[in-house]
Amino acid sequence: MKKDIFQAISDPTRRAILTLIAIQALTPNAMAEKFEMTRQAVSKHIKVLHECDLIKLEHSGREIYYHFNAKKMQEFDHWLAQFRQNWETQFNQLDDLLSTIKEQQK
Amino acid sequence: MNNDLLFDFNVDKAAKTVFITREFNAGQSLVWDAFTKAELLDQWGAPAPMHAKTKYMDFKVGGRRFYAMISPDGQERWSVQEYTSITPKTNFKMYNTFADKDENRELPGSEWDHTFSEENGRTKVSITIFNESFERMEKLLEGFRIGYTMTLANLENLLSTLSGKQ
Numbered sequence: 001m002k003k004d005i006f007q008a009i010s011d012p013t014r015r016a017i018l019t020l021i022a023i024q025a026l027t028p029n030a031m032a033e034k035f036e037m038t039r040q041a042v043s044k045h046i047k048v049l050h051e052c053d054l055i056k057l058e059h060s061g062r063e064i065y066y067h068f069n070a071k072k073m074q075e076f077d078h079w080l081a082q083f084r085q086n087w088e089t090q091f092n093q094l095d096d097l098l099s100t101i102k103e104q105q106k
Numbered sequence: 107m108n109n110d111l112l113f114d115f116n117v118d119k120a121a122k123t124v125f126i127t128r129e130f131n132a133g134q135s136l137v138w139d140a141f142t143k144a145e146l147l148d149q150w151g152a153p154a155p156m157h158a159k160t161k162y163m164d165f166k167v168g169g170r171r172f173y174a175m176i177s178p179d180g181q182e183r184w185s186v187q188e189y190t191s192i193t194p195k196t197n198f199k200m201y202n203t204f205a206d207k208d209e210n211r212e213l214p215g216s217e218w219d220h221t222f223s224e225e226n227g228r229t230k231v232s233i234t235i236f237n238e239s240f241e242r243m244e245k246l247l248e249g250f251r252i253g254y255t256m257t258l259a260n261l262e263n264l265l266s267t268l269s270g271k272q
Contacts, residue, residue: 006122083124084115089153091113091128094140097150098132 005052005076013037014045018054022068025058031066112230126233134224137231138195141220144171152176167192172209186211187218197221214238 009015013035020026020034032042046066049055053072058065112129130137140146144163151158152175159182163171169189174182184205191199203215219234 080117086153087115087126087128088113090150091130093150093154095111095130097146098130098136098140101136102132 005054005072008048008052008054011045011048014049017045017049018068018073021055021066022070025065025067027063027065111228122237124233124235124237126235128231128233130229130231131227132229133227134195134222134229137229138222141222141231142198144173147171148173165189165192172205174207182207184209190217195222 009018016035017031020031026034028039028042028046031037031046032039035042046055050057054069056067056069058067111131112127114125114127116125117123118125140150142165144160147163148158148160151173155178156175158173158175160171160173163169163173165171167189171187171189172184173187174184176182184207185202186205186209187200187202189198189200191197197220199217199219201215202218203211203213205211216238217234217236219236221232223230
């Protein structure tokens, strides 16, 4: 079961992590240093972000690097923009319908 | 188009809630009908090029509307709306679930709350949509994708906007 993406980005630390790795892929150790957190605390956030596909893991030698999965964020943003657009379209249709009915009632 | 009419669209992620407010250039009674009568709902209740088709609608507490949004190529997306509370002309609440064509519901659904108020001949409609999971709502848009490019520069903005902490 995939994690809810809204849940994932609700946390300010996770948003900061995403912003940081969008610029540069990081190892868990480097991330813990930057955020002055324990490895365990970082791992928890990573797990949540990874479960909803917002980050990707890449192995390089013995190190693991975390990358930002921009595609997933775009999908999500598409969705939100489209959802809003659908409502706008529907409401414009309703505007037309209301003015037609008002015209008929005159 | 009526560009001066208020339109607000906000998402509160933490509360898993979408807030939509829209003004209409018509009286409260007419707008109420447009939201609560099948023959009117079907004329605007799906974004073009889709259209809505109500199989039946029984607008009373405990009653249901069973309807589909139909795409131009004929694909049908069925939903069931069950009315949980009605205060005539002012407010109604419903529980919305996707369903198959035989009305088998796919739980969980979402809770919708509509409030109507009129001022100076214009009617304001406030809609609150609460979801147990937003992943579920993604289904609303199956097959409807638009092109979009996001730059890294606005990433931080986007993230904080989406999480309601601007």
